[in-house]
Amino acid sequence: xxxxxxxxxxxxxxxxxxxxxxxxxxxxxxxxxxxxxxxxxxxxxxxxxxxxxxxxxxxxxxxxxxxxxxxxxxxxxxxxxxxxxxxxxxxxxxxxxxxxxxxxxxxxxxxxxxxxxxxxxxxxxxxxxxxxxxxxxxxxxxxxxxxxxxxxxxxxxxxxxxxxxxxxxxxxxxxxxxxxxxxxxxxxxxxxxxxxxxxxxxxxxxxxxxxxxxxxxxxxxxxxxxxxxxxxxxxxxxxxxxxxxxxxxxxxxxxxxxxxxxxxxxxxxxxxxxxxxxxxxxxxxxxxxxxxxxxxxxxxxxxxxxxxxxxxxxxxxxxxxxxxxxxxxxxxxxxxxxxxxxxxxxxxxxxxxxxxxxxxxxxxxxxxxxxxxxxxxxxxxxxxxxxxxxxxxxxxxxxxxxxxxxx
Numbered sequence: 001x002x003x004x005x006x007x008x009x010x011x012x013x014x015x016x017x018x019x020x021x022x023x024x025x026x027x028x029x030x031x032x033x034x035x036x037x038x039x040x041x042x043x044x045x046x047x048x049x050x051x052x053x054x055x056x057x058x059x060x061x062x063x064x065x066x067x068x069x070x071x072x073x074x075x076x077x078x079x080x081x082x083x084x085x086x087x088x089x090x091x092x093x094x095x096x097x098x099x100x101x102x103x104x105x106x107x108x109x110x111x112x113x114x115x116x117x118x119x120x121x122x123x124x125x126x127x128x129x130x131x132x133x134x135x136x137x138x139x140x141x142x143x144x145x146x147x148x149x150x151x152x153x154x155x156x157x158x159x160x161x162x163x164x165x166x167x168x169x170x171x172x173x174x175x176x177x178x179x180x181x182x183x184x185x186x187x188x189x190x191x192x193x194x195x196x197x198x199x200x201x202x203x204x205x206x207x208x209x210x211x212x213x214x215x216x217x218x219x220x221x222x223x224x225x226x227x228x229x230x231x232x233x234x235x236x237x238x239x240x241x242x243x244x245x246x247x248x249x250x251x252x253x254x255x256x257x258x259x260x261x262x263x264x265x266x267x268x269x270x271x272x273x274x275x276x277x278x279x280x281x282x283x284x285x286x287x288x289x290x291x292x293x294x295x296x297x298x299x300x301x302x303x304x305x306x307x308x309x310x311x312x313x314x315x316x317x318x319x320x321x322x323x324x325x326x327x328x329x330x331x332x333x334x335x336x337x338x339x340x341x342x343x344x345x346x347x348x349x350x351x352x353x354x355x356x357x358x359x360x361x362x363x364x365x366x367x368x369x370x371x372x373x374x375x376x377x378x379x380x381x382x383x384x385x386x387x388x389x390x391x392x393x394x395x396x397x398x399x400x401x402x403x404x405x406x407x
Contacts, residue, residue: 002119005128007173008112009135011075014166015105016139017147018082019047021163022098024148025156032156033091046095050102051334058107059327067115068178072171074104074111079167086160106334109133110327113311115178123261126308130257133307137253140246145239201317201382202325204375208268209310209332210339211368215275216303217340218361219282220245222348223296226282229354231292241296248300256305264309264316265376271306272369278302279365282358313375340364 022029022043030040062070081101088094109132116132117125151159219226227233227241252271259267278298285295314329343364344357352359 002128002177004119004174004178005116005131007170007177008071008116008132009138010166010173011071011078011108011112011170012132012135013139013143014135014163014170015078015108016136017143017166018078018101018160018163019105020140020144021147021151021159022047024144025151025159028151028156029094033094035091039091043094043098045338046098047102047105048334048338050099051105052331054103055106055110055327055331055334056324058103059110059324062107062111063324066180067111068174068180070111071108071115071178072174074108075167075171075174077104078108079164079171082160082164082167086157086164106330107327109136109330110324113326114315117312117315126260126264126312127257129311130253130260130308133253134250137246137250137304140249141243144246145243199317201375201378202314204371204378205310205314205317206328206332208272208368208371208375209314209329210336211364211371212272212275212306212310213303213333213336214340214343215279215361215363215365215368216299217337218344218347218364219279219299219340219358221341222344222354222357223299225354226286226358227292227296230286231289233289233292241293244293244296245300248297249304250300252301252304253307255301257308259305260309260312264312265372268306268309268313268372269369271302271309272365272372274302274305275299275365276362276369279358279362282362283353283355286355286358313372317375317379 026037026040026043029035029043030037033040058074062073078101081097081103084097085094085101088097112132113129116128120128147159147162150162223242223245224235224238227238228235233241256267256271259270278295282295285291285298311326311329314325317325340361343360347356347360348354350356
């Protein structure tokens with residue numbers, strides 16, 4: 001595999017660390033800035049809002065720029081956002097800095113995924129993409145716990161300065177390892193990229209991402225009360241158990257990349273079906289400590305097996321707008337984060353029990369499976385019908401070998 005993937009993984013590690021570390025430092029931030037815990041929780045939402053807005057916006061406005069330049073520029077913005085977070089004098093400034101930190105997140109993964117996929121032979125592109133996302137999953141095992149401990153012992157500002165240093169290292173790695181002549185943006189420009197997204201299969205693929213990962217976050221957002229109230233774990237054990245989720249996510253990400261290179265659709269359908277099964281069994285699995293620990297690992301594995309095939313399905317459906325489509329998929333992932341947590345909260349608030357968010361998640365996973373099946377049926381029908389030149393552009397199929405990412 002190309003060394004450039006190492007640079008992408010380092011950047012992904014930094015992004016994953018800063019995205020999730022705030023959840024572990026809410027008390028420290030709230031105490032230092034003299035705000036309530038709910039008010040500090042808005043810092044998580046500010047970052048997510050930055051991701052949702054920045055992903056398609058930055059991908060669109062940089063459509064004609066060389067992708068290496070775009071990746072470096074996005075990481076510079078990431079460094080600035082985290083440095084400003086460390087220096088924020090009050091809660092309002094920290095909100096703005098967290099929003100700024102989130103802006104490059106989705107666009108970086110979107111452009112990075114296209115670069116990763118086009119660096120290798122077609123039969124290895126899913127594995128290549130999964131290696132980039134390896135940095136994100138490893139961040140949940142190593143980066144987030146280490147950054148949380150650092151913030152608790154030396155102050156939360158030190159944590160964000162440390163993340164900025166990781167970002168600087170990523171900028172250097174990208175400059176050194178990503179080739180100058182690799183992965184220029186599509187010649188269609190902004191209008192062509194937007195036109196390529198006017199496709200039902202693209203929106204079905206994005207909808208599958210929202211439903212599938214919404215299923216994950218419906219359960220994962222409330223995993224702590226499941227582990228303590230249902231399985232009987234002590235609060236002090238939760239951090240270690242959440243690291244097990246990261247282990248499962250890492251294994252699922254690598255497995256999904258390998259399997260998707262053999263059968264993208266088969267891996268997607270199998271992963272979604274596994275997610276339905278795992279979440280459906282949560283009320284049983286959470287009844288004992290050993291099975292609850294297994295359930296945490298299985299949730300990470302089943303969910304992240306679908307990551308690479310979902311992204312590649314979006315790229316395949318919008319091959320004339322790969323950067324924008326891939327970035328839109330990252331925005332969809334963050335919508336899944338918010339929407340899944342909301343659905344799981346509704347089940348919990350309705351009094352259906354501690355494990356009810358997982359059951360609600362199983363329903364979302366079924367919806368994702370149905371959308372993936374619908375997308376497959378639409379693809380088959382469209383493949384059998386002749387197309388005009390304009391229809392080919394809208395569907396995302398333009399005869400540019402250097403830009404097309406096939407599945």
